[in-house]
Amino acid sequence: MSEFIQLLLSGLSSGSIYALAAVGFTLLWQASQTINFAQGEFVMIPAFFVLALSVKLGFPVWLAMPLAIILSVLILGALFKRLIVEPMHKHGTIPLVIATIALGILLKEMVKEFYSPLGQPFPSLFPQDVFSIGGAAISIPDIANFTIAMGTIVALQLFLSRTRTGRSMQATAQNPDVAEILGVDIKRMVMYTFLINGALAAIASILITPVYLAKFSNGEVLGLVAFIAAIVGGFNQIRGALVGGLLLGVVDNFSAAYFSSEYRQALPMILLIVIILVRPQGLLGTSEGRTV
Amino acid sequence: MTDTVLSVRGISKSFGGIQAVRDVSFDVQKGEVLGLIGPNGSGKSTLFNCVLGQLRPDSGQVTINDHKVANMRASHLNKLGVGRTFQQLSVFPQMSVLDNIILAGQEHKGSMASRLFGPSDAGLTRAADQMIAFFRLEHLRDEMAGSLSYGQQKLVDAAMAFMAGPSLVLLDEPAGGVNLTMLGSLKDRLETYNREHGTTFVVIEHNMEFVMSLCTRIIVLAEGEIIAEGAPEEIRANQQVIDAYLGG
Numbered sequence: 048m049s050e051f052i053q054l055l056l057s058g059l060s061s062g063s064i065y066a067l068a069a070v071g072f073t074l075l076w077q078a079s080q081t082i083n084f085a086q087g088e089f090v091m092i093p094a095f096f097v098l099a100l101s102v103k104l105g106f107p108v109w110l111a112m113p114l115a116i117i118l119s120v121l122i123l124g125a126l127f128k129r130l131i132v133e134p135m136h137k138h139g140t141i142p143l144v145i146a147t148i149a150l151g152i153l154l155k156e157m158v159k160e161f162y163s164p165l166g167q168p169f170p171s172l173f174p175q176d177v178f179s180i181g182g183a184a185i186s187i188p189d190i191a192n193f194t195i196a197m198g199t200i201v202a203l204q205l206f207l208s209r210t211r212t213g214r215s216m217q218a219t220a221q222n223p224d225v226a227e228i229l230g231v232d233i234k235r236m237v238m239y240t241f242l243i244n245g246a247l248a249a250i251a252s253i254l255i256t257p258v259y260l261a262k263f264s265n266g267e268v269l270g271l272v273a274f275i276a277a278i279v280g281g282f283n284q285i286r287g288a289l290v291g292g293l294l295l296g297v298v299d300n301f302s303a304a305y306f307s308s309e310y311r312q313a314l315p316m317i318l319l320i321v322i323i324l325v326r327p328q329g330l331l332g333t334s335e336g337r338t339v
Numbered sequence: 340m341t342d343t344v345l346s347v348r349g350i351s352k353s354f355g356g357i358q359a360v361r362d363v364s365f366d367v368q369k370g371e372v373l374g375l376i377g378p379n380g381s382g383k384s385t386l387f388n389c390v391l392g393q394l395r396p397d398s399g400q401v402t403i404n405d406h407k408v409a410n411m412r413a414s415h416l417n418k419l420g421v422g423r424t425f426q427q428l429s430v431f432p433q434m435s436v437l438d439n440i441i442l443a444g445q446e447h448k449g450s451m452a453s454r455l456f457g458p459s460d461a462g463l464t465r466a467a468d469q470m471i472a473f474f475r476l477e478h479l480r481d482e483m484a485g486s487l488s489y490g491q492q493k494l495v496d497a498a499m500a501f502m503a504g505p506s507l508v509l510l511d512e513p514a515g516g517v518n519l520t521m522l523g524s525l526k527d528r529l530e531t532y533n534r535e536h537g538t539t540f541v542v543i544e545h546n547m548e549f550v551m552s553l554c555t556r557i558i559v560l561a562e563g564e565i566i567a568e569g570a571p572e573e574i575r576a577n578q579q580v581i582d583a584y585l586g587g
Contacts, residue, residue, distance in 0.1 A: 211461050213459075214434070214438060214459070215445075221433055222431055225425065227413045228414070228416075228417060230418055231414060231446055
């Protein structure tokens with residue numbers, strides 16, 4: 048039982064970080080029909096911003112981290128929208144998807160080429176202590192990561208549901224034409240969504256990189272997991288992405304412990320296929336009618 | 340400032356070789372309820388979209404409250420005092436009725452800081468509740484708009500169009516798909532609003548009974564041109580209009 052609790056908490060911890068990336072994925076889709084296949088690299092890159100600022104430029108880590116979040120908001124949010132999404136969007140969804148795949152490869156190769164192909168140690172925000180509850184070993188980083196990731200998602204949900212800007216952003220996601228006619232500045236609302244995605248990716252990066260080390264290839268798994276989590280939970284619901292992320296984190300941990308670590312990476316794909324066959328709108332998603 | 344709320348001057352619009360609207364001119368005065376009718380393909384929707392700045396006419400000019408609307412973004416048009424309802428359902432399905440109606444009024448209020456950090460209702464809950472009561476939607480106030488019946492959503496749509504206190508409201512087939520009971524309610528509310536606030540309406544509608552009983556003046560389009568204009572009873576008796584509708 049203690050092992051079960053241990054695995055569950057550890058799975059929820061990594062799942063909550065997957066959820067951050069998946070929520071960003073979902074937000075971009077809702078606001079601008081952008082499927083960002085560079086999302087994994089968006090989670091990989093901010094760790095290198097932290098390292099570049101702290102190791103190369105000598106900033107203290109406590110300052111490098113918020114600066115990295117700001118850089119991510121500007122580069123992975125605003126610049127991504129202006130330089131990639133806006134020019135490609137007019138050509139349709141598929142060219143934009145291909146552009147984001149290319150961007151992901153570019154970011155990965157740039158880090159490999161200009162920083163290092165080797166995994167870099169990354170400072171953790173929390174002590175690596177472990178304490179015991181009922182025989183289950185609980186690590187402080189697990190609890191802290193879960194608390195910060197969930198706190199971020201709850202804060203985002205409150206922002207969207209309890210502020211005027213959040214209401215305008217929701218309206219833009221649900222019906223942009225009508226939102227604009229009602230006076231909503233939809234271009235600005237879509238930009239806010241990209242900025243938020245940049246921040247979510249940076250927070251996920253800072254939380255997860257101490258576990259994996261900072262490596263150019265980190266985005267491969269993270270991007271796939273974020274995509275699957277968003278689909279499994281429901282592509283058009285933030286809470287769906289949250290549930291999808293948590294579920295994948297827990298399934299990943301349990302499958303490695305109780306099933307087979309060799310099939311660990313296959314299980315999310317199996318889960319994805321089952322969900323698409325049985326409930327294509329995702330666990331919490333709603334069906335969307337499309338006119339073709 | 341004159342009493343003319345909407346002025347359409349010499350609007351023409353063609354698509355490829357098809358002339359959708361040909362040299363159409365008319366004015367709409369403050370408080371007037373103008374109906375724009377015509378058989379399918381007569382150019383009503385094209386004209387409507389030119390008036391709303393969503394289509395750029397080949398020639399001519401549209402002025403609303405003394406402002407030219409050419410190339411104006413929809414959000415700016417809204418701030419100019421123009422409200423509209425839609426042929427298709429246009430509520431935000433995953434928001435409550437109250438949130439839908441607050442949203443329709445909030446963009447006119449406050450600074451960017453107050454949008455981010457000010458009260459989430461922009462001080463509009465009371466006004467939204469009054470609008471909800473006016474359209475007799477109190478029992479649906481906290482329901483998700485997407486869960487309402489078609490007719491109820493049309494009423495929410497109308498309430499949203501009035502929330503920003505517009506001087507001109509363009510109603511695009513408000514009666515379309517609405518059952519008779521709901522239609523009576525919608526007409527009653529529109530008439531009352533017009534009477535109490537002096538708001539100007541331009542209505543595109545296929546339902547003749549509805550448009551004839553609601554409008555004070557009617558313009559009939561056929562093949563992109565105005566073929567008749569006048570009070571509802573004059574239009575009913577106009578042979579050219581009868582021929583256009585019957586294909587004579």
